[in-house]
Amino acid sequence: MIWSAAKALMIRDLRLLWRRRGDALQPALFALLVVVLFALALGGEAQALAKVAAAVLWLAVLLAGLLALDTLFRGDADDGSLEQWLLAPVPLSWLVLVRTFMHWATTALPLLVATPFLAELLHLPHDQLPVLLASLALGTPLLSLLGAVVAALTVGMRRSGILIALLALPLYVPILVFGAGSVAAAAQGLDPVGALLLLGAGLVLALVLAPLAAAAAIRIALD
Amino acid sequence: MSYQNYVIAAYCVFAAVMLWDFIAPRLQVRQQLRAARLRATRVGKNRPNEFPLSRE
Amino acid sequence: MHPVVRWFHQLGSPPYFERFAARWAPIAYIAGLLVMAYGLYGALFVVPADYQQGDSFRILYIHVPSAWMSMAAFALMALYAAIALIWRIKLCEILAMACAPVGAAFTLITLATGSIWGKPMWGTWWDWDPRLTTELILLFLYLGVIGLYNAIDDRRNASRAAGLLAIVGVALLPVIHYSVTWWNSLHQGQTIRLFGQSHMDPSMLPPLWAMVIGTHLWFVGSLLARARADNLRRESGKDWVAKLAEPRA
Numbered sequence: 001m002i003w004s005a006a007k008a009l010m011i012r013d014l015r016l017l018w019r020r021r022g023d024a025l026q027p028a029l030f031a032l033l034v035v036v037l038f039a040l041a042l043g044g045e046a047q048a049l050a051k052v053a054a055a056v057l058w059l060a061v062l063l064a065g066l067l068a069l070d071t072l073f074r075g076d077a078d079d080g081s082l083e084q085w086l087l088a089p090v091p092l093s094w095l096v097l098v099r100t101f102m103h104w105a106t107t108a109l110p111l112l113v114a115t116p117f118l119a120e121l122l123h124l125p126h127d128q129l130p131v132l133l134a135s136l137a138l139g140t141p142l143l144s145l146l147g148a149v150v151a152a153l154t155v156g157m158r159r160s161g162i163l164i165a166l167l168a169l170p171l172y173v174p175i176l177v178f179g180a181g182s183v184a185a186a187a188q189g190l191d192p193v194g195a196l197l198l199l200g201a202g203l204v205l206a207l208v209l210a211p212l213a214a215a216a217a218i219r220i221a222l223d
Numbered sequence: 224m225s226y227q228n229y230v231i232a233a234y235c236v237f238a239a240v241m242l243w244d245f246i247a248p249r250l251q252v253r254q255q256l257r258a259a260r261l262r263a264t265r266v267g268k269n270r271p272n273e274f275p276l277s278r279e
Numbered sequence: 280m281h282p283v284v285r286w287f288h289q290l291g292s293p294p295y296f297e298r299f300a301a302r303w304a305p306i307a308y309i310a311g312l313l314v315m316a317y318g319l320y321g322a323l324f325v326v327p328a329d330y331q332q333g334d335s336f337r338i339l340y341i342h343v344p345s346a347w348m349s350m351a352a353f354a355l356m357a358l359y360a361a362i363a364l365i366w367r368i369k370l371c372e373i374l375a376m377a378c379a380p381v382g383a384a385f386t387l388i389t390l391a392t393g394s395i396w397g398k399p400m401w402g403t404w405w406d407w408d409p410r411l412t413t414e415l416i417l418l419f420l421y422l423g424v425i426g427l428y429n430a431i432d433d434r435r436n437a438s439r440a441a442g443l444l445a446i447v448g449v450a451l452l453p454v455i456h457y458s459v460t461w462w463n464s465l466h467q468g469q470t471i472r473l474f475g476q477s478h479m480d481p482s483m484l485p486p487l488w489a490m491v492i493g494t495h496l497w498f499v500g501s502l503l504a505r506a507r508a509d510n511l512r513r514e515s516g517k518d519w520v521a522k523l524a525e526p527r528a
Binding site: 149150153154156157160163166167169170171173174177213216217220221223 | 364412416419420422423426427430431436439440443444446447448451454
């Protein structure tokens with residue numbers, strides 16, 4: 001029951017995404033734009049860019065994910081599917097987890113794939129790339145999970161745009177600190193494993209707790 | 224180095240924020256009571272009940 | 280029924296709470312002011328100047344109690360919110376949301392006085408060190424709770440959503456508290472303990488404890504005053520509010 005529900009939800013999400021294939025590229029395009037803006041604002045000189053490349057890439061991914069957060073539950077809230085979720089025989093938190101995973105796979109995963117390309121634009125030193133990808137691989141699901149809680153809290157609201165960002169950013173700060181910090185540590189020759197392990201631990205904790213919190217938030221919002 | 228200005232500045236910040244913290248809820252309560260008073264006059268709650276509930 | 284249990288249930292009645300808060304808020308405010316006056320007098324005129332920091336350390340008597348208050352208020356807010364979410368007690372929703380502005384005010388005082396103290400001590404108004412950064416995030420969390428509460432029209436749903444956010448955010452508190460232990464921080468490590476030996480000279484402690492107690496009493500007063508306003512707002516259509524608001528003949 002649990003797995004068939006998950007499969008049904010995943011197939012539905014993929015089908016819906018396929019029908020609007022163009023939209024799937026938007027987060028990646030936004031990240032590219034952010035990279036371009038930073039590069040131009042910093043003067044475009046390779047040495048200066050290389051020093052901040054990892055941080056800018058982390059920010060580009062984080063901000064792109066933040067903008068995509070609104071679409072997590074909005075479609076289903078608008079057409080009433082979210083209420084069907086409340087009535088489903090499977091736990092609401094499970095559906096939230098599946099939905100968040102699909103959202104991550106369709107918005108953050110393309111960003112991860114695009115990262116080496118974006119890194120080249122910013123002249124990121126090649127030895128920092130593996131640590132950067134590892135920190136993003138651990139950090140972006142964490143961002144998606146925490147973002148899901150915030151998106152669930154604001155799902156009923158119409159003019160919630162900036163509010164989602166304001167609510168999510170304080171929760172995002174520790175993830176950014178450890179994620180970008182791990183690459184910074186590696187760049188200085190220190191061991192990044194500590195920060196990466198903390199991200200991993202946070203991810204495990206969030207995998208369990210965030211769907212529960214988001215489910216509670218959906219119940220509050222739909223009451 | 225004279226720290227006096229810094230100490231005064233810090234204590235002034237404290238006093239200002241505490242003053243705001245004291246005034247804001249008082250204003251809110253006053254606003255709520257005023258709104259209730261106006262609402263009562265609008266609805267005319269001081270009318271006697273002309274049509275009491277009946278079973279017929 | 281046990282008198283305390285009965286009193287607890289009575290508090291849940293909005294008109295009773297209005298009378299309770301109207302009576303006790305001023306008492307708490309005055310008590311807080313008196314204790315703080317004693318503490319501030321001691322801080323400014325009685326305590327000797329620090330051998331290292333000179334007179335600037337007197338800012339500690341504002342900065343530290345405010346910092347403790349900023350965290351205590353958030354913890355209390357999360358506790359009230361949890362009770363409100365689990366048992367759906369309306370009063371706890373009101374109290375939880377009332378904690379937010381007061382807590383934010385104390386966080387602001389902490390950041391501002393810390394910055395003013397830091398300029399002569401460390402030579403800078405700000406540093407991105409873990410203690411300062413996490414305290415700043417705490418301010419953003421407070422503002423987020425307040426913002427979310429104001430963004431939703433239905434008061435009960437609004438307080439429950441904002442309360443959930445507070446519960447999620449309470450995980451930040453241990454990070455703030457232990458940030459000076461876990462990281463190499465510019466900010467001072469833990470010198471004053473609630474239990475056990477403090478590293479501060481005993482002659483300097485009494486005004487600090489006075490300020491701690493004073494700010495807590497003030498917090499209670501402010502909490503009751505704000506809860507009173509929110510209570511009146513939620514009950515605004517009811518007869519007892521109209522009766523209360525009647526101009527005295």
